[in-house]
Amino acid sequence: MASTSEMGSADFETLVSTSDVELLKRAWRNEKAAPEILQYEAALVDRAKEQIELVEETIEEYVEDGIDPLVVSLYQMDLDRTQFLLRSYLRVRLLKIEKFMFHNHKSEEAQQRLSEQEKVFAKRCAGDLEKHFEESVLVKLPENYQSVLKQSLISEVDDMVPQPHLDTFVVCRSNNFVSLNLYEEGESPETVEMERGDLYFIRYKIVRGAIESGKIDLI
């Protein structure tokens, strides 16, 4: 990306990378690449919404004031891009909620990551699909086999619920020096060390914590 050899460019880089648009882009990229739903960026979304409204007002004023249409269209383009980011971010999350609705519904961890509106959406989603399942299939099956979540009454756990594959591989870049344990507890320890800017193709589970703390970004 931006060259780091110039004086002061590092400062500029940090300044740019902490602007809301950059933060939103980062949240969007992470959300797009992660197999499971991530923490909802409530404050960031609110700020982005406010800024979009502000720019919309500014553009209207410019049009009224008869400012050069080219300048206006540049602002418009910038606005379009930010709006796309925000919409796509929210949309990706809804699609994930749709995909893992039954899992999200019963997993505490997933529930906590949703915004209030998303929770309502998730609940409705699961309710609607459950109703659809019941009316199309389950009502026609024998009594002990009518659960949406279990194969039959004798199943001890919910064995009909699709879950996100946390073992899937993702491409990521580290923002800081991080040292990660490649294996789960109980297995032989082997660590991988990432320098700032290193690119890795790695199992999602391993970098999961580092993404949450912002040390690593998915791309």
Place this chain on the structure above:
Amino acid sequence: MYGRKGYQLVKDFASGEKGQLKPFNSKLFDEAVEECDQNHHLIQSLIRKMQQEGLDVQNNRNADHYGALIHHLSLIRNKRCLMAYVYNRAEIVRDLAWRVGLELLDLPSEIQEKLTTLEKEYFKNHSVAIKSYMGKVGIELNVDMVPPKDPYIKVRVLDDIDDGIVLGDKITNFSRHSMHFVKRTDAEQYIARGQMEELTG
């Protein structure tokens, strides 16, 4: 062979083009359901037989027990296939709601024909869920499906769009085969419904 009907049903779905619906295969679907019923009857008669012989049904491991087990497994397999069939179709139905339009009438009639009554019902319910989310958040999410490159695009009208469409402050005449240079956000809904195509290059 037990469990084959369910397998054929899933195959029937998988043989279709990805993301495209085929008509609901109610013949195979009902046959698979029928097999589930048969399996269930046989399980019960085997259990009754064991009870009549005075055997402990829970812990007894004779031929009848394993017979019942086979029927149980076949039933579960068919159930999973039936559910997978409905689930995968439901996924496409949701995708239609996102990509084409949130009103059932927005869907082209050839797609509507392929949906069952229950699937139409599901489509409506799910659209309401999406709409109510968008209403609460205050952002329309079913526009801007592709990242914007240019605020204006060139389009060709493929179908007669009867009502006078207002773009910005002008009423435009969109007769068939005419080409226009319009705002991307204005054209998107018509492209999704197949009434316009984007001209590239």
